Amino acid sequence: MGGIASLMRTAEEFWAILKRQQVTFAAGVPCSLLESILNAAQVDVDLTYIPAVREDVALGIASAAHLSGRRGAILLQNSGLGNVVNPLTSFNLMYRIPVLMVVSWRGYGGQDAPEHLIMGEKTPELLQTLEIPYVVLEAETLDETLAWAVTTMEQRQIPVAVILRKGVVA
Amino acid sequence: MTRREALQRILAQIGEDDLALFTTGMISREAFDLRDRPANFYMLGSMGLLSSLGLGLALQWPARTIWVIEGDGSALMSLGTLPLIASYRPPNLVHIVLDNEVYESTGGQPTITSTIDLTNLAQAAGYPFARHIADAAALDAALADALAVTALRFMLVKVTGRAPEGIGRVTLTPEELKDRFARALMGAPAATHSSKVTPAGRG
Numbered sequence: 383m384g385g386i387a388s389l390m391r392t393a394e395e396f397w398a399i400l401k402r403q404q405v406t407f408a409a410g411v412p413c414s415l416l417e418s419i420l421n422a423a424q425v426d427v428d429l430t431y432i433p434a435v436r437e438d439v440a441l442g443i444a445s446a447a448h449l450s451g452r453r454g455a456i457l458l459q460n461s462g463l464g465n466v467v468n469p470l471t472s473f474n475l476m477y478r479i480p481v482l483m484v485v486s487w488r489g490y491g492g493q494d495a496p497e498h499l500i501m502g503e504k505t506p507e508l509l510q511t512l513e514i515p516y517v518v519l520e521a522e523t524l525d526e527t528l529a530w531a532v533t534t535m536e537q538r539q540i541p542v543a544v545i546l547r548k549g550v551v552a
Numbered sequence: 553m554t555r556r557e558a559l560q561r562i563l564a565q566i567g568e569d570d571l572a573l574f575t576t577g578m579i580s581r582e583a584f585d586l587r588d589r590p591a592n593f594y595m596l597g598s599m600g601l602l603s604s605l606g607l608g609l610a611l612q613w614p615a616r617t618i619w620v621i622e623g624d625g626s627a628l629m630s631l632g633t634l635p636l637i638a639s640y641r642p643p644n645l646v647h648i649v650l651d652n653e654v655y656e657s658t659g660g661q662p663t664i665t666s667t668i669d670l671t672n673l674a675q676a677a678g679y680p681f682a683r684h685i686a687d688a689a690a691l692d693a694a695l696a697d698a699l700a701v702t703a704l705r706f707m708l709v710k711v712t713g714r715a716p717e718g719i720g721r722v723t724l725t726p727e728e729l730k731d732r733f734a735r736a737l738m739g740a741p742a743a744t745h746s747s748k749v750t751p752a753g754r755g
Binding site: 407409430432434435436438439440441442443444445446447448449450451452454468469471472473476477478479 | 593595596597598600601602603604605607608609611612613630632633635636640726727729730733734737738
């Protein structure tokens, strides 16, 4: 024990925090960095998780939560951000439909497979360009950061992104 | 049968508590013109997103009938959603494609549905009720059959004609549309709200 490993949070803790924030309806497309979070969602009787065929489809599904008086989330790899640019701009931001976006960060720091390097570098810029509030998650501050994200999306009635690097949630 | 005639016949069958979602472009504008109501949602942008939203709503509101009314271009744009919906098989979802074989709103450029029948794709995806409808009498019969069953339903309706000259746009703002729709939805009894859903055959 000790070192970085002791600081990592579990997927069960991650969902417990979101459930306290009343986020219980989610859809997404897998990423290896989200493996434990997705596996935990599948077996949690208090959560609904829909495995979507694309990230934009996930966003459409999860958006139904807000229209139903609930809170929805999507889970996706940052490479999938490209697939949600249209629904973010022409649907969620335009109608003001908040959704929590849990985005894994492949290509962080330029250390990854070549297909992840460009989007890895552009991920923060892309969210800034779309004016989607975002934060990079840290294990030590996971609770307050996720609470901030949910509060912000409800107050502003727009999607908010939380970015997950390798080693923060096991 | 013109699209306007088809829409009139479909809209007449939408129940008071039903939710009706309309796709981007002329289908939303014509539905707004023919029979606007608070439980109608018009997808002004994001062509192709409608069926995903419909799936999300159908899973959360199992006691309400959800009508997803889109065009051939919209259905083709999000074709992967067909098997996704079929895998969950929400029995309260009625999925209608008004197929005029063109992208009308942008000037009538052809789609590929003059040679591809989306009914076959819906059947292959696993929709338990899938009909190809070529005329008004068949549409009335299919609607009657559809309303008599509780099952995921798909209807491909071949239509012709253009929207009337000068048909207006949806006059409410996106936020007004969303708030109005959410109010119509939340007026439903809380008991109809599902907290946990599983795919058909996987739960």
